[in-house]
Amino acid sequence: MQKEKMPVTMIEVVASMARGPVFLAGELMECLITFTNPMSHLSTSASSEMLAWASAQIHCQFHASENRVALPTQGNKQDVQAESDTVLIPSRGERGQCVLDTPPKILFCDLRLDPGESKTYSYSEVVPSDGPPSFRGQAVKYVYKLTIGCQRVNSPIKLLRVPFRVLVLQGMPEPPFPQDEEVSPSNPFLEEEEASRRDARPLERAMDMLMATTSRRCPHMFNITNMRGKVAKFCIFKTVYRLGEDIIGTFNFSEGDIPCLQYSVSLQSEEEIQQQYQRRPGQTISVTGHGRHLESCLHTASSHFSLPIPLNLKVTF
Numbered sequence: 001m002q003k004e005k006m007p008v009t010m011i012e013v014v015a016s017m018a019r020g021p022v023f024l025a026g027e028l029m030e031c032l033i034t035f036t037n038p039m040s041h042l043s044t045s046a047s048s049e050m051l052a053w054a055s056a057q058i059h060c061q062f063h064a065s066e067n068r069v070a071l072p073t074q075g076n077k078q079d080v081q082a083e084s085d086t087v088l089i090p091s092r093g094e095r096g097q098c099v100l101d102t103p104p105k106i107l108f109c110d111l112r113l114d115p116g117e118s119k120t121y122s123y124s125e126v127v128p129s130d131g132p133p134s135f136r137g138q139a140v141k142y143v144y145k146l147t148i149g150c151q152r153v154n155s156p157i158k159l160l161r162v163p164f165r166v167l168v169l170q171g172m173p174e175p176p177f178p179q180d181e182e183v184s185p186s187n188p189f190l191e192e193e194e195a196s197r198r199d200a201r202p203l204e205r206a207m208d209m210l211m212a213t214t215s216r217r218c219p220h221m222f223n224i225t226n227m228r229g230k231v232a233k234f235c236i237f238k239t240v241y242r243l244g245e246d247i248i249g250t251f252n253f254s255e256g257d258i259p260c261l262q263y264s265v266s267l268q269s270e271e272e273i274q275q276q277y278q279r280r281p282g283q284t285i286s287v288t289g290h291g292r293h294l295e296s297c298l299h300t301a302s303s304h305f306s307l308p309i310p311l312n313l314k315v316t317f
Contacts, residue, residue, distance in 0.1 A: 010037065010038070010039060010049050011035055011036065011037060011038075011049050011051060011113065011150075011152070012035070012036045012037075012038050013033065013034070013035055013036075013148065013150065013158075013160050014033070014034045014036070015031055015032070015033050015034075015146070015148055015160060015162050016031065016032045016033075016034070017029070017030070017031050017162070017164070018030070018032070021162075021163065021164040021165055022164065022165045022167065023127050023164060023165070023166055023167070024127070024166075024167050024168075024169060024203055024206050025127055025128065025129045025131065025133070025166055025167065025168045025169070026126065026127060026128075026129035027126070027127055027203055028124060028125070028126050028127075029058070029123075029124065029125050029126070029127055029146070029164075030122065030123070030124045031056070031122075031123045031124075031146060031162070032120055032121075032122055032123075033054075033056065033107060033120065033121050033122075033123055033148055034118055034119070034120045034121075035051065035054070035111065035113060035118065035119050035120075035121075035150070036113070036117070036118040037049045037113035037114060037115055037116060037117050037118075038116075039115040039116065040115060040116055047115070048112055048113065048114050048115070049112070049113050049152070050110070050111070050112050050113075050152065050153060051108075051110075051111040051113070051150055051151070051152055052109070052110065052151050052152060052153050053106065053107075053108065053109045053110075053150065053151060054106075054107040054108055054111070054121075054148065054149065054150035054151075055104045055105060055106045055107055055148075055149055055150075056104065056105055056107060056123045056125075056146060056147065056148045056149070057090055057101060057102050057103065057104040057105065057125070057146075057147060058100075058101065058102045058125055058127065058128070058144065058145070058146055058147075059090040059091055059098050059100060059101035059102070059144075059145060059147060060098070060099050060100040060101070060131050060132065060142055060143065060144050060145075060166075061091055061094055061095075061096050061097070061098055061099070061141075061142075061143045061144075061145065062096050062097045062098075062099040062132075062140065062141070062142055063095055063096030063097075063140065063141045063143070064096070064139065064140050064141075065138065065139050065140070066279075067279060068138065068139040068273060068278075068279055068283070068286070069139050069140060069273055069277055069278075069279060070277055070278065070279045071277065090104075090145070090147035090149070090159070090161075091147075092159065093159075096141070099131070099132070099142075100128055100130075100131040100132075102125055102128065105123060105125065107121045107123065107148075108121060123146075123148075127144075127166055129168075131144075131166065131168075132168065132317075133166055133167055133168040133314070133315060133317055134164075134165040134166045134167070134314075135314050135317075136314070137271040137286065137288075137314070138271055138286040138288065139271055139273055139286060140271075140273075143163065144163065144164055144165065144166045145161045145162060145163050145164070146161070146162040146164060147159055147160070147161050147162075148160040148161075148162070167315055168315075168317060169206050169209065169210070210242055213240055214238070214240050214241060214242050214245070216238065216240075217237050217238050218237075218238060218239075219235055219236070219237050219238075220235070220236050220237075220238075220239060221233060221234070221235050222234045222235075222236075224251075224256075226258060228257070228258050229256075229257035229258050230255065230256050230257050230258065231253070231256045231257075231258045231260050232251045232252060232253045232255075232256045232260060232263075233251070233252040233255055233256075234249060234250070234251055234252075235249060235250045235251075235252070236248075236249040237249070241309055242309075243309055243310070243311050243313055243315065244308070244309060244310075244311045245308075245309055246306045246307065246308050246309070247267065247306070247307045247308075247309060248304065248305070248306050248307075249265070249304065249305055250302060250303070250304045250305075251263060251297070251302060251303045251304070251305075252301070252302050253297060253300055253301055253302065253303070254301040254302065259298065259299075260297050260298070261296065261297070261298050262294065262295060262296045262297055262298070263294075263295060263297055263303070264292060264293070264294045265292065265293040265294075265305050265307055266289055266291065266292045266293075267289070267290045267291040267292070267307050267309065268287050268288060268289050268290065269287070269288050269290065269313070269314060270285050270286070270287055271285065271286040271287075271288070272285045272286075290309075290310055290313055291307050291308065291309075291310070292307075293305040293306070293307050
């Protein structure tokens, strides 16, 4: 469960996502937002608090490194919101550009909270399926946030931003799945109507597709050579993995002509900027390391390694 808290003068706002901060594009996000007057009714200075309105919406903020990316000029577009303005601008005060936002949803108007009283409202919205995935690279960043805005009468707008992560799965088929790609176990006690509703949910369909794609094994063999001859034969059992899975591979040195003292295996991600947006001609690709396995192998006929894929790694797109 993810919680974010914001005080609004004498009002406390808490946003809670029961499912956690990771969502699939096209999935329904649900968030409970609680407004509380924290003053005790026993306090001599306690009084009722009035909120004029509150609303919430999703937006994606894009930021590019000025040293690596040359973006087209868009003029002097200011994102300034007057304190007395009652229009919610979710990206107010943030760096970069707002590349995606959902229509704001009003949570309430004219809410009065007595000392110690709380009110909870439910916000739900489908995460846009046409947006980019969450990404924090060296050149560009795409950050998703749920922004909750509220305002007291004759007071400035206060914003609560709840960051979350969006995964985009390309090529996900529409339900129902083809019979040969259904790898999840079937439940004979599940009603047909309920089973069809399960297949219609994006998260379950995505998990089924990931299982079908990443469970297929097809060994790939590579010869490692240098100018003097063959060093070893390298084998990796598949090339598509899920986040959190282990990459397992083997080395066979028995067929090599050149002895190997030690080997190193690294997990890296590459970030490439299209040529028309590069700051300098021939700009190099940004490479980030995420793990390394180092082992001595002199007089060894064969060896293997296991390299875990971090759960917080960016997915390939």
